[in-house]
Amino acid sequence: MQPMDKLPLDLAWQSDGHVTDVVLTAMADGEEAIVPEEALGHVEACEHCTFRLGSEALLSVQVDGEMAALAAPAPAKAIVPARKAPKVAIGVAIAVAGIGAAPAFMLDVAPRAPEFFKTIIWAASMLAQSAVVVSRSELFTALVWASALVLVLAGLLMSRAKVSNHSLQEGGV
Ligand SMILES: [Zn+2]
Numbered sequence: 001m002q003p004m005d006k007l008p009l010d011l012a013w014q015s016d017g018h019v020t021d022v023v024l025t026a027m028a029d030g031e032e033a034i035v036p037e038e039a040l041g042h043v044e045a046c047e048h049c050t051f052r053l054g055s056e057a058l059l060s061v062q063v064d065g066e067m068a069a070l071a072a073p074a075p076a077k078a079i080v081p082a083r084k085a086p087k088v089a090i091g092v093a094i095a096v097a098g099i100g101a102a103p104a105f106m107l108d109v110a111p112r113a114p115e116f117f118k119t120i121i122w123a124a125s126m127l128a129q130s131a132v133v134v135s136r137s138e139l140f141t142a143l144v145w146a147s148a149l150v151l152v153l154a155g156l157l158m159s160r161a162k163v164s165n166h167s168l169q170e171g172g173v
Contacts, residue, residue, distance in 0.1 A: 005034060006036050007022060007035060007039070009036065011023075012035065012038075013039065018046060018048060018052075019039045019043055019049050021052075021056070023043070024043070024053050025060075027040070027056075028053065028056040029060060120157070123156075123157065126153070127149065127150070127153070
């Protein structure tokens with residue numbers, strides 16, 4: 001007679017003489033205590049049942065892994081900013097450059113305002129064309145590139161404004 005906490009023999013043994021899946025599942029789950037001694041001995045001695053136990057243990061691990069994956073929160077997807085962001089950044093950069101150039105405009109360029117605005121429009125159209133290109137590239141690269149371009153253009157505008165004012169004073173119109 002098996003003790004009461006062991007699997008009944010008719011649940012432990014198949015009609016073909018090998019142990020049942022119940023035994024293998026119990027062993028895979030670390031519940032050897034409920035498996036009759038004879039069944040444990042058979043699995044260790046029987047190549048066929050050892051192989052089945054290996055498959056059962058592998059299946060148990062896979063199920064545990066899938067359960068853990070289901071329980072774990074899904075990885076947060078990287079939120080890709082909208083493609084129009086570079087154009088917005090370029091617009092802000094143009095505004096900042098304009099604010100920086102304003103004192104020079106007020107002091108030096110007012111007499112030559114039409115030429116100055118032509119230069120501004122040229123720079124803006126260059127930026128607009130560039131924005132189409134940079135909007136297809138990575139956001140960060142576009143931001144750095146646009147900022148650098150705006151700074152260069154602002155520098156060009158300042159130097160052009162001073163040259164224009166200088167020639168205005170010397171040449172006399
Ligand atoms: Zn067997």
